[in-house]
């Protein structure tokens with residue numbers, strides 16, 4: 490599906506020029522690679538296990554592989570995750586990484602543990618799929634940066650690999666375990682606009698020879714790239730989250746501009762088709778995400794409209810308190826308002842959760858992963874100019 494991934498980090502680009510990066514290759518690609526070396530294809534699954542389950546990058550530590558093959562691999566291949574530029578581990582267990590990917594762009598990844606504080610409890614990793622985003626939703630700071638580039642499969646899966654690695658220090662290779670239990674594609678970027686690399690990376694998340702996560706624990710979040718939702722239903726079985734944020738086209742056009750291209754009627758139709766797959770074994774789950782913006786989309790009337798819109802779509806609704814960023818044109822709805830809104834949805838029979846904001850001490854709320862990313866696009870420049878204009882207007 491995708492080409493052999495290129496090495497991602499600037500520091501290791503020397504190595505990259507000569508060696509093939511095995512991180513991010515599918516089982517089929519890796520089998521073909523071993524065949525090209527004159528080896529049996531099953532070497533692929535052996536090596537995948539070392540890379541993904543034991544976090545091993547050094548071929549000489551892969552003890553079930555012959556010395557001769559270890560040397561050969563050392564010469565021609567490598568296992569290189571994206572470079573960690575910065576990391577921060579918060580008191581509440583939240584962990585955040587800023588990665589530098591090829592070309593010097595920065596992307597962010599956040600791990601959010603469940604509240605129970607259990608060592609092996611649920612740990613959800615929020616992964617980025619692109620540097621920046623082309624879609625410009627009005628409440629999203631990633632959108633304000635504009636779009637820089639797509640991430641490769643190795644840069645996407647590398648985020649999960651590094652997060653798991655952070656729990657493996659000082660543990661002997663064969664005793665290591667992956668700790669991340671859930672993945673959400675809710676970091677920077679619109680995953681359905683970087684389709685092939687995202688599907689390739691999610692396939693590795695599900696693959697038993699790689700991370701082996703259950704399909705219910707891998708969630709792709711989209712703002713509604715409708716044609717790609719149909720493709721997704723065919724290509725891979727994962728949970729889907731739809732960033733709805735508004736119950737009518739007029740408001741959604743303003744908040745999520747891709748709605749002008751794919752209005753609610755089309756989006757809801759695609760969502761229904763995703764849930765009601767022809768194959769009953771593929772029964773899928775949908776979560777509706779709804780960011781709570783004070784005085785904008787959070788009235789009782791909006792809640793009733795939402796009930797009406799979703800009445801034939803089996804889904805869970807997740808209300809997300811707006812996460813402010815500097816100069817954002819919105820405020821967060823009050824807790825009372827969020828509860829009143831949620832009450833209306835509950836009364837109508839919907840399961841509705843309110844997202845806890847976690848990791849505030851390291852600025853790590855999921856879906857809001859920006860901050861230090863270089864402002865290098867035209868859109869970023871325009872956004873900065875509009876802030877300056879607003880400021881001088883107030884002076």
Ligand code: SAH
Pocket residue numbers: 622628629630674675676677678679680710711712731732778780809810811812813814855856857
């Ligand atoms: N592009 C995809 C995935 C990344 S955004 C999408 O839009 O779904 C992940 C989630 O965070 C989305 O639901 C998005 O709407 C939400 N989000 C973005 N900015 C936010 C903010 N400032 N506060 C709260 N949620 C935000």
Ligand code: SF4
Pocket residue numbers: 622623624625626629630631632633676677678679712732
């Ligand atoms: Fe892009 Fe998602 Fe942000 Fe919209 S909410 S600008 S689609 S990252």
